[in-house]
Amino acid sequence: MERRSTYTAADCSATGLGCNIQGKVVVLSHDNPERQLYFCLCGNGAGANPSGSAVFLVSLRTGEFALKNRSEVIGILKPELLPDSAKLQLSQIRPVGALDLKNHEPKYSGYSFLPDGRYASGVWLCTEQEALDYVEMQKTYQHRIMLCDRDDFCVLELQDGKLIHPTEKEIEALQQNSQDGGMTMT
Template sequence: MIERNTFTQEDCLETGYAMSIAGRVIVLKQSSLPEKYQNSLHQLYFCNGGNGSNPNPIGRSVFTVALADGTHVRWNRSDVLGTLKPKLLPDLARLHLSQIRPCNEVELREADPKYSGYSFLPDGRYSAGVWLADEKEAMKYIKMQKDYQHRVMLCDRNDFCVFEMIKGKVIYPSQEVIDEFLLGQQDSGMNIKL
C-alpha cells in the first residue's frame, strides 16, 4: 500500500452531502484539522452517527472515533471530505478500527458478553479481541469491519470460532446455517442483515 501524506477527493468512494456516512471510514478535510495533526492518519475517522451523518442532513453533528488514537470526537458534516476507499486504509488504522464496538449498544458492565470479535490484516497481525454483548452487536461488528478488514472472526465465550469471513466471503459456518440463524432472528423481531 502506498503511504500518503494527505488524503484527497480522489481517495474517496463518495463525497458531498447526498450520501450516508454512518458506519463508514470518513476522510476529514485537511483544513479542518489542527496544524499539529496535518498527516493522513489524522484525517481518518470511523463515523458512529449523528444528525449530520444522514444523506442530505438536517443537522450537522457527526460523531466519530479517531483511527489514529481511538478518541471520540464530534465534527461538523462540513468538515467531512468523503468516505475513504477501503483499499486505501492504512494497516495501523485497520487495527484501530478493529477495536471499535458498534455504537448505541448495551454497556458491557450491564451485560455478560457472549462473543469477542477479531479482525486480521493479510499478514496475520491483529489487535486484542473486542467484547460483543449479543448476536445483534456481533452482526453489527461484522458489518462495520467487512469492507475494511482482510479477515473477520467471531468467537464465543470459550474462544471457539463461531463465524469467519475472509475478503468479504463467509467461510464458516455454511450459508445454510447462517440463513437458518437469520430466519430465527427475524422471527424474534431482530431484522439483521450481513
C-alpha cells in the same frame, strides 16, 4: 505501508452531502494525513442530505472520540486505501448502540485480521445483534473477521467478504435439524 501524503476527494468513493457516512471510514479536511481518518458512528449530520451538522467520530489514529461538523468531512475513503494501522484501530470499535459492559455480560468476541495475520485484541459483544453489527461494520475494510463465543470457539468467520465458517452446507443442516425439532452432532 502507511500513507505519507494528504487524502483528497480523489481518494474517496463518495463525497458531498448526498452520501450517508454513518458506519463508514471518512476523510476529514486536514493537512496532516495521520489526523484525517475517522470512523463515523452517528450524528444528525451523518445521513444523506442531513438535517443537522454534528457527526460523532472515532479517530483511526488514537481511538479517541471526536465531535466534528459535517462540513469538515471530505467524503468516504475508498476501502483499499485504508492503512493497516487504521484497520487495526477500526477493529477495536464496538458497534453503535452496543450495551454497556459494566452492566451486561459479553457473549462473543470479535476479531479482525490483516492479510499477514496481525490483529488487535478482541472486542467484547453482548448480543447476537452486536456480533452481526460488528461484522457488518468491519467487512468492507478487513481481510478476515472472526466471531468467537465465550469459550473462544469460532462461531463465524469471513475472509475477503466470503463466509468460511460455518459453511453453507452446515447452515442448511442446522436449519433442517431445527425444523425437525432436534439437533444431532455428527
